[in-house]
Amino acid sequence: MSERETTHFGYQQVPVEEKAGRVREVFDSVASRYDLMNDLMSLGIHRLWKRHAVALAGVRRGQRVLDLAAGTGDLAERFSGIVGSQGQVVMSDINAAMLSRGRERLTNLGRVGNLQYALANAERLPFVSEHFDCVTIGFGLRNVTHKEWAIQEMFRVLRPGGRALILEFSHPTSKAFSRVYDLYSFNVLPVLGRMVTNDAESYRYLAESIRMHPDQETLRGMMESAGFERCDYFNLTGGVVAIHRGYKL
């Protein structure tokens, strides 16, 4: 009898085929208050991180952008305003609750016309190759079971000259700051989660999944392995978050 292949779900090891379902449960649970919780957890700084990611993406009018793990659409909303009516922004998420929340939010804001929505698994994207000028994934890669597959898919759907950006929690660069951050993540975060979404476990998973996510150099190596060139990364807030960028040349 062969042993079942496992992967991490926070600090736990779970069968590979179960991870997507468990991640879905986490996001189903927090979807309704996702934005509020993000604001509380990051003291609103997540908006600045996303703004920086958009600036690094350098998207132009008329371009096609794919935003994976789009959540409630913070990045897609900005891209939509830049690419204009000649461009296209596809907002994608594996979680139906999050995607529908995002769609509702953007429609209510009047962002229609160049925005499309796709319920899709980042590991197997339902798009033709070499279609997008820019692919982004914001705070989503660490929840993907096979990260390398997702990065390869990002590479596949990019047109030559296109770039991919991965905005994700990462590893603080200073040891002292790292200790403070751990204290916050494992003590304050679950309490906030319990207060706001009545779900401490989901936020404990969040803190654990961040620790299990590859560090800056490892992730850059993964991007290079997938074929990306000129890969670099930008640490924000002392490395709490990093933006990795690579080009398909």
Place this chain on the structure above:
Amino acid sequence: MTSDGQATQTSEGGVPFALPLSLLAALEGVLNRYIALDPEGARGFEPIYGRIICVEIEGLGARLTLIPGPDRVQVFGAYDATPDCLIRGTPLALARLGMAERKDQALSTGAVRIEGDTAIAQALSDAMAGLAVDWEEQLSRVLGDPIANQIGRGLRAAGEWGERTSQTLKANLKEYLEEEGRLLPSRAELDDFLQAVDHLRDDVERLAARVAQLARAAETGTGHGDAP
């Protein structure tokens, strides 16, 4: 490569100064709130939706990138794409350009330089200048119509009084300097004087021409002494 702040490059290789993300966010908020006060005027940005307009502040090496869109004008520091239009100048020159009624004057001095599509810079400038905020209407949302109306009337009356007072003061001062103190000439005297100067200049030029002609005639020995 790692970077803890914004990746900023200036086109002239000066020391880059990255504007803090929080400042850019605040700037974007303030700018868009101001634009939202005049929804009609905001349509002036339509021709430049999606255009990347970069303002480079010389001396600081800081960059500000504006990308107007239907929902808002997005404000970034360095934006990683070639701008459609780059406006470059010192903070003072840029401020002068912003306030000047005739932008071409500010541009012709070379204090502000524009690279790329200058029509975009012009459209941005026109859109900003075209915003006419009805402050009384905005005030009425907070204080109610009657109070806002009263404040508006008061401010208009104060403005008119100020204008009248300033004109009276100007007229009185002019009269004192020209008529009573005889410190300055009146307009008519000044015009006569300028006309006399013109006549004198013309006379002198004519005389100089005649002298030159006589001198030439004397040199060749064939002068007739005729008037020109």
